[in-house]
Amino acid sequence: MNFLAHLYLSQNNTQIMIGNFIADHVRGNKFKHYSEEIQQGIILHRQIDTFTDTHKIVRKSKRRLHERYGHYDGVIIDIFYDYFLAKNWGNYSQIPLDIYAQAVYRLLTNNKEILPKKTLEFLPYMIKYDLLYNYQFLDSIQQVLNGMNRRTQGKSQMHLALEDLQLYNKELETDFSNFFKELCMFTNSELQKL
Template identity: 60%
Template sequence: MNFLAHIYLSGNNDELKIGNFIADGIVGNKYKHLPITVQKGIKLHRKIDSFTDTHPIVRKSKKRLHPRYRHYNGVIIDILYDHYLAKNWSKYSDIELNTYAQQFYTLLTDNHEILPEKIKKLLPYMIKDNWLYNYRTIEGIETVLIGMNKRTKNISKMNLAIEDLQLYYTDFEDDFTTFFEDLRNLSSEQTKIILNK
């Protein structure tokens, strides 16, 4: 899953949210210096990723994508699923999406010193363009995909995935809705286990 889902699946625990968000910026176990609950958020992130990567519905979504993306399929589906989470946000949260996004940006800014360098570099762009909020529109997702393609020096062709999104819009949304219920259940169970260790 992409940024918004990882943050949301951390529930109301701020340190868990930070860990879940920064996990992709941390290699291996180079996080032992961080607060314990942030470390637990990193572990939760990795459980979510493992579950997502092996889930049959996610695999079905990947198969819908044009073959040109090759091993970038998973990244694209993560981004597309975040679109559906943002678009349908009111089904999952009582807090308005823009308010939720701004609160999270403040949380990261207030904890800037513990963020990995990769995340520190990304954060100003994320805040300036309000990524979490703009995931809700097709135009917002297109901007993300264009940016991702640039980061891969145009190798990934991810900018073209907006065509796949539009072609299979309802199918992808159905996949997301079904899969996300499974993922919410998994995350709820794992959060209880991780926080009680």
């Protein structure tokens, strides 16, 4: 899952949201200096990633893209799943997506002093392009894919993936919807254990 899903799955607990958001920029167990809830958010992020990467529905989604994109198929599916979450946000939250996104940006900006360096470098870009809100639009997904392709120096060919999103739109949206129900149940259970 990508940024929007990880934030949503934190269930509006602001400290868990911060941990869940920064987790990709925290290596190994180098997070013991954070508050207990931020640590829980980092752990939750990793549990979500493991659950997602090993799930049969996600694997089915990735197989649709694997021939063209190889091991980048997972990154693309993460982006596509955030697109479906943003596009169908009203089915999952009573808070409008634009309001939710602005609240997240405020939360992260107000906690800059504890964010890892890579998160701090990414945050202005995320806010400037209002990524969380704009994930629902195909032109924004294309921009994200273009950026990812540039980061791989063109090896990933991710800039072409919008074609696949349009080709498999119905199937991928069904995959997302079925998987996300299971992921929400899994996350609820894990949050109760933390």
